[in-house]
Amino acid sequence: xxxxxQTPRYLIKTRGQQVTLSCSPISGHRSVSWYQQxxxxxxxxxxxxxxxxxxxxxxxxxxxSGRQFSNSRSEMNVSTLELGDSALYLCxxxxxxxxxxxxxxxxxxxxxxxx
Amino acid sequence: xxxxxxxxxxxxVFKGAPVELKCNYSYSGSPELFWYVQYSRQRLQLLLRxxxxxxxxxxxxxxxxxxxxxxxxxxxxQEEDSAMYYCALSGQAGNNRKxxxxxxxxxxxxx
Numbered sequence: 303x304x305x306x307x308q309t310p311r312y313l314i315k316t317r318g319q320q321v322t323l324s325c326s327p328i329s330g331h332r333s334v335s336w337y338q339q340x341x342x343x344x345x346x347x348x349x350x351x352x353x354x355x356x357x358x359x360x361x362x363x364x365x366x367s368g369r370q371f372s373n374s375r376s377e378m379n380v381s382t383l384e385l386g387d388s389a390l391y392l393c394x395x396x397x398x399x400x401x402x403x404x405x406x407x408x409x410x411x412x413x414x415x416x417x
Numbered sequence: 418x419x420x421x422x423x424x425x426x427x428x429x430v431f432k433g434a435p436v437e438l439k440c441n442y443s444y445s446g447s448p449e450l451f452w453y454v455q456y457s458r459q460r461l462q463l464l465l466r467x468x469x470x471x472x473x474x475x476x477x478x479x480x481x482x483x484x485x486x487x488x489x490x491x492x493x494x495q496e497e498d499s500a501m502y503y504c505a506l507s508g509q510a511g512n513n514r515k516x517x518x519x520x521x522x523x524x525x526x527x528x
Contacts, residue, residue: 344521
């Protein structure tokens with residue numbers, strides 16, 4: 303079974319640009335969550351999508367958005383990039399049911415560098 | 418405020434020694450707690466969760482509500498246990514996706 307796939311692995315952008323990251327979940331998983339990882343803040347929850355609907359959102363500005371397609375693939379978009387957006391962005395998929403039966407499966411992440 | 422604290426950034430032990438990775442949390446309500454692990458060049462993966470009360474790879478963790486702790490323990494560390502360990506708290510009842518994370522502890526098990 304293929305794992306969670308994130309593309310691209312690395313991105314370099316300049317301030318003010320926008321970026322789109324992609325995540326393909328494990329087959330059969332309907333929930334996709336996104337996390338930002340930085341050395342100073344650690345892992346922070348961005349948002350979660352389930353069946354094409356955003357179910358939860360973390361404390362990030364509106365520049366961070368996402369969506370999920372009917373095949374459960376998800377994209378995350380960051381507009382008007384700032385230097386502080388430089389981070390590893392992790393995607394995780396799960397069946398999306400109750401916590402007892404649905405662990406998170408993580409991708410390798412997309413390393414975004416904003417210059 | 419909901420928070421997870423892992424007081425040690427780095428923990429170094431010798432093979433065969435006991436190891437305890439500390440995790441303290443702040444949460445109003447009944448928490449769901451997890452330990453995730455990331456081995457070198459591998460993905461972040463779930464190690465164990467408190468509701469399962471299981472032992473994975475010799476590791477156990479007990480939720481202590483009085484001390485608001487969820488320390489990870491192993492009686493005899495192995496070199497293959499060297500990894501980054503993250504403690505995480507479910508910030509929403511019944512939702513294991515909206516997690517609040519500690520900053521992690523890097524465990525080095527020396528031969």
